[in-house]
Amino acid sequence: MGSEPLLSIRHLEIQLAAARGEKVAVDGVSLDVAAGEVLGLVGESGAGKSLIGSAICGIMRHPARIGGGSIHLEGLRIDNLPEKRMRALRGRRIGTIFQDPLTSLNPLLTVGQQLEETIRSHVPVTRREARERALSLLDEVGIPRPRERIDQYPHQFSGGMRQRVVIALALCADPALIIADEPTTALDVSLQAQIILLLRRLVRERGMSMIIITHDIGVVAELADRVAVLYAGRLAEVGAVTDVLSRASHPYTRGLLRCVPMIGVDVEALEQIPGAMPSPGATPAGCAFHPRCLRRSAQCDAEPPPMRHLSGFEVACWDPHLEPAPAEVGA
Numbered sequence: 085m086g087s088e089p090l091l092s093i094r095h096l097e098i099q100l101a102a103a104r105g106e107k108v109a110v111d112g113v114s115l116d117v118a119a120g121e122v123l124g125l126v127g128e129s130g131a132g133k134s135l136i137g138s139a140i141c142g143i144m145r146h147p148a149r150i151g152g153g154s155i156h157l158e159g160l161r162i163d164n165l166p167e168k169r170m171r172a173l174r175g176r177r178i179g180t181i182f183q184d185p186l187t188s189l190n191p192l193l194t195v196g197q198q199l200e201e202t203i204r205s206h207v208p209v210t211r212r213e214a215r216e217r218a219l220s221l222l223d224e225v226g227i228p229r230p231r232e233r234i235d236q237y238p239h240q241f242s243g244g245m246r247q248r249v250v251i252a253l254a255l256c257a258d259p260a261l262i263i264a265d266e267p268t269t270a271l272d273v274s275l276q277a278q279i280i281l282l283l284r285r286l287v288r289e290r291g292m293s294m295i296i297i298t299h300d301i302g303v304v305a306e307l308a309d310r311v312a313v314l315y316a317g318r319l320a321e322v323g324a325v326t327d328v329l330s331r332a333s334h335p336y337t338r339g340l341l342r343c344v345p346m347i348g349v350d351v352e353a354l355e356q357i358p359g360a361m362p363s364p365g366a367t368p369a370g371c372a373f374h375p376r377c378l379r380r381s382a383q384c385d386a387e388p389p390p391m392r393h394l395s396g397f398e399v400a401c402w403d404p405h406l407e408p409a410p411a412e413v414g415a
């Protein structure tokens with residue numbers, strides 16, 4: 085496939101139907117994910133992260149709809165596929181992991197039944213082969229004594245073990261891309277670290293790509309190769325994680341990072357940036373961040389900044405930081 089990205093999103097727009105017309109929730113987002121790459125999609129609650137994830141998986145539901153742009157996976161345009169084809173593709177090429185394991189698992193079926201059914205819906209194997217694959221997946225995601233546990237129900241597993249089962253389900257068809265939407269948020273901090281280690285190992289061993297959607301900068305720091313910072317439905321900054329964490333150029337990213345990049349510290353705790361992110365339909369003219377920005381000028385109030393390339397970053401800001409971040413930011 086050469087240097088063509090595995091996933092390519094261009095000028096994605098997502099609208100929300102509202103009483104009076106439509107509101108723009110995602111506004112012109114372009115992103116690439118290379119084969120084997122982990123992209124962190126980070127931003128405050130309501131920034132539009134999950135909507136982008138749903139658009140990629142083709143599970144967007146009313147009142148949200150894709151209003152423009154395109155999504156290509158492995159060269160195939162997937163944003164306008166008929167539902168049946170998208171359903172086949174989802175699972176086979178795209179695996180999903182969501183925050184709450186209980187919403188992904190059927191409480192009435194054993195873990196083995198769910199894994200075997202999912203395997204058989206994607207791969208032509210016998211029941212026996214499906215069971216062997218299910219056992220090997222449980223082993224791969226770190227569930228001890230899989231032969232004993234495979235016939236148990238989800239409620240017989242602890243929260244962390246249930247999330248491992250959800251991860252095994254996402255791997256059933258050997259997908260090329262995993263969309264993980266807040267996969268550790270429902271877990272306590274020690275379990276979060278274990279799930280992050282597991283995801284990191286799986287991505288490396290299987291050569292998969294992953295988009296990790298999170299409001300936790302620490303998760304991004306631990307897992308991602310690159311990070312995309314989303315603010316009010318627009319990308320503020322995209323760059324290599326090490327660069328963004330040490331010398332972010334967008335004033336919003338710098339504000340996020342002052343909240344200490346550690347696991348368990350989320351960007352809801354934004355004491356460093358006064359004000360609140362606008363909701364869809366209430367985005368101000370010009371740069372969406374300008375009312376909260378200490379570096380704003382008249383241009384920021386009037387014109388949305390385009391995404392520009394800047395020594396390894398892409399940044400949407402009229403006056404980005406060019407100097408390295410202060411010591412405490414990257415520490």
Ligand SMILES: Nc1ncnc2c1ncn2[C@@H]1O[C@H](COP(=O)(O)OP(=O)(O)OP(=O)(O)O)[C@@H](O)[C@H]1O
Pocket residue numbers: 100109127128129130131132133134135136145146147148299363364
């Ligand atoms: N089904 C829906 N109906 C109405 N508004 C919606 C719907 N889905 C999303 N939104 C709105 O779209 C915006 C983006 O939502 P989204 O869930 O993508 O944000 P997010 O960045 O993933 O935040 P969170 O971490 O809280 O899930 C929010 O303002 C949200 O309220």
